[in-house]
Amino acid sequence: MSKVKYYYDSETLSYRKIEIKKGKKLGLSLLFLLAVMVTSIILLIIYLNIPNLETPKEKAYKRELQNMKLQYELLNRKMDQAVNVLEDLEDRDDNIYRVYFEANPISDEQRKAGFGGVNRYSNLEGFDNSELIIGTKQKLDQLTKRIVVHSKSLDDVTNLAENKEALLASIPAIQPIRNKDQKRMASGYGMRMDPIYKFRKMHNGMDFSAPTGTPVYATGNAKVKEIKRPNRSGGYGNLIVLDHGFGIETYYAHLDDFNVRRNQKVMRGEIIGYVGDTGKSTAPHLHYEVRRNGRPVNPINYYYNDLNSEEYEIMMNQASQENQSLD
Structure with a gap:
């Protein structure tokens, strides 16, 4: 008052x-x-202007920001652990599973490819902690992509595993004629003297000398892809082409006669034809080829079901001699 x-x-x-x-x-x-x-x-x-003086709201926001930074750091550590586990799985995939099933490994470029083009993180720029947030998001995106690539690879390996039995049965793993004494191998794969034109040229298969009418066997499970007569086989004479799947084909040339028809399925060891002297041939024999993905390969590498180590050594020595081929 x-x-x-x-x-x-x-x-x-x-x-x-x-x-x-x-x-x-x-x-x-x-x-x-x-x-x-x-x-x-x-x-x-x-x-x-008093130093370190904060309002209660500022203190609450600061505590929340520190907590978020801590959570981001924990997330980054967990992602680093996940990357280490994934790298171990990728190493097993490339060096064990895909090797076992004869599949090409997946390149690092494909597994670890980044994201090109436009800036995917422009909406995260302009903040005090943009670098932390963008780095975490990039790491998460790359990890996600690597997991997707690895998942697809595992699907491929699963399919290969399911087809492994069929693959093993289809691979041409025996000699196309009975040849236990190893005396019927007349000419091997490689540069050989042509018996007609008398110059060295590439011989894409192996020649097995045998009397006309000797049975010729399918060297693996397959389907008869082609049967060609001399006028359509380009020097192969009577020719059978078997498709074994998995990119593998076998050629049986200069036959006297056929024992199969086109599109017929045959099993390993089944008689498909008989040795002859048709086409560009100088004596009764079987010209045998193995082709993988359309390219001729050395058939001697596929006789592991038919030869022991000593017999394989004998055939290797015979096949390496640069003699004259029979076709």
């Missing part, structure tokens, strides 16, 4: 109450409000 002030009036010889004029009272009120505002502004400036 404000004090009431008086003054002594000498004329009336009495004390009178001091009355403040309304204009002056209003001025004093405005002056007080102004002083309060200025003081508040000064105090606010001082408050905001």
Whole structure:
């Protein structure tokens, strides 16, 4: 409660109450409000410039930000662990599973390819922790892609495993004629002297000399792809082509006669024809070829079901001699 002030009036010889004029009272009120505002502004400036001084909201936001940084760091560590596990799986996939099933390994470029083109992370730029967030997102995207590539690779390996039995049965793994004494192998794979034109040329198969009418056997499970007569075989004479699947084909040339028809399925060891002397041939024999993905390969590498180590050594020595072929 404000004090009431008086003054002594000498004329009336009495004390009178001091009355403040309304204009002056209003001025004093405005002056007080102004002083309060200025003081508040000064105090606010001082408050905001005090070092390490934070509002409760700022403290809450800071704690939340620190917690998010910690979570991102934990996520990055977990992703690093996942990458280590994935690299071990990829190594097994390339060096064990795909090798066992004779499949080409997946290149590092394919497994670890990045994401080119437009900036995928432009919406994450411009923040105090953009580098941390973008780095984590990139790592997660790359990990996801590698998992997808590895998953597809495992699907391929699964299919190869399911087809392994069929593959083993289809590979041409025996000699096309009975040749236990190893005396019927007349000419091997490689550069040989042509018996008619008398110059060295590539001999894409192996020649087995045998009397006309000697049975010729399918060297692996297959389907008869082609049967050609001399006028259509280009020097092969009577020719049978077997498709074993998996990119493998075998050729049986200069036959005397056929024992199969086109598109017929045959089993390893089944008689498909008989040795003859048809086409570009100088004596009764069987010209035998193995082709993989359309290219001739050395048939001697496929006799592992038919020869022991000693017999294989004998045939290797015979096949390596640069003699004259029979066709």
